[in-house]
Amino acid sequence: MTDHAFSDAERAAVYRAIAERRDIRHFTGGTVAPALLARLLEAAHQAPSVGLMQPWRFIRISERQLRRQIQAQVEEERIRTADALGERADDFMKLKVEGINDCAEVLVAALMDDREKHIFGRRTLPEMDMASLSCAIQNLWLAARAEGLGMGWVSLFDPQALADLLQMPTGSKPLAILCLGPVKEFYPAPMLVLEGWAQARPLHELVYENRWGVSA
Template structure:
């Protein structure tokens, strides 16, 4: 066991950055092989060690392997996906309909990460000014889980095309619990070299150097070395 104050080794840093850069939103590459309990336990533990405002830890994790439950979620997705498709016209609509946007049944398990908006009581340290900090904290748990899953060779896909109230009803959530992230998890045949939406021409990654400002919106960076680093591909 290493000392918590020890610096990361070069190999440890490389592993962390690899997980970050090779993480993908998986939809089409799931394998039926189940996730072993010890691996799932490590991933959930990583999620549970995310930072949270006031240390409120607002998350819960609903493990879903029931085919009946997943079919109900898929029905909600299909209904909402039709509504989303109607927002586009022409070739863009055709491209949208061709995209695979969920792996609810293909993945061996689904996971819903929820946010208990009452946890910690009415006055949570650090949440008085920005009440959404509990939601932001739960997003950090999602990211922790996603990176840990990638390190374990497990793909994750976030299904965002869902009616949250319908999902809450399916999962029998209390009124104060918000279903923040519905995820598909499983081993995959491959991790794509770049995000699928980028490969399909839906969107491209924005240049980082255009998104970093100095001392205020639109301010130029004076650190030439940093600017050069940001421009590296």
Template structure:
């Protein structure tokens, strides 16, 4: 096995640490602003995500206006109340106790959009799976998220929003989809566990139950790999 192109061990450890310690932050934001040079590094990391046909469909809307954030927060409040109706009994009580956004608490909001017309009518690699532009933009989100963790900055993705109304608030062109509405800021702490796991909403599934060999539900042919997976403990 050749390690000629591998990072030094300390750098590899740092990459895996960022992956395992990344959190969806909702309640631990501090008011301290993010320095411009740090914010540029985060955006640069996002901009270096892979994209289908190299179309780079993302744009970055930086939102520090309290008025705009209040309008977005109002959308969340309405949609969250509607979502709460899906859960009854103890589950419903738990849902209503969960902190699911930091729109007003975080010093900066960021909307990462997907321009679905960028690259022209025929984008290389997108003819069979039209949504590859959306998937590409998700990779930009993940790049930014991991870079933010390395910088000590928390990120929270607010998914309980009406995307059409959000697009109106942000004045987006019709072809541009508001893929990820994020809250960014330094935090008082990064939780040891994801918030939903800590609150008992759901736990991480064992990886060994999710890996198949040569077809759905088929056992792995590599017994050593199967044994290694079985020894893993969900972080």
């Protein structure tokens, strides 16, 4: 413990938000107040960013027809993914993979265009732009949980098709369709665990010491 630590209650709240964050697929409609949405996006905007490039761009989808078109693209990719899964296709098709038409807000999180000019921190690791955007999404996710809102990250889409639909500039890239809004409840565990699709691995299997594969 250091003099810079939060209080016991504040630390507990941070760890609770982390532990109870879920990738939500079931929403109850409703709305997100403009001031609250602005607060959540500000939390995302405070994410760490390599070279302070701030590569994130968020597109709020307020047109219902456009939302339906996005959902149709996701459905097309869902079918392609099922085909690629082979013997697990039927089980996959039973999963609810998005809540685009049910949630209060849809945001598309994207990487900006013209990222090549940003060299600081990216000369050998150009994917750090994606890491920075992922941090922004996680900030948004945790803030949403603290505010009692659910959020789901949808990645089943063709990036170029979605970019074309949203008239995004050449070089930009959508990374996530984010569903946000009120929920009836938060899943007690990750949905894929509850559905029997996968099991989370314990931390001790993923932490090494000094060399790859050497348990800490």
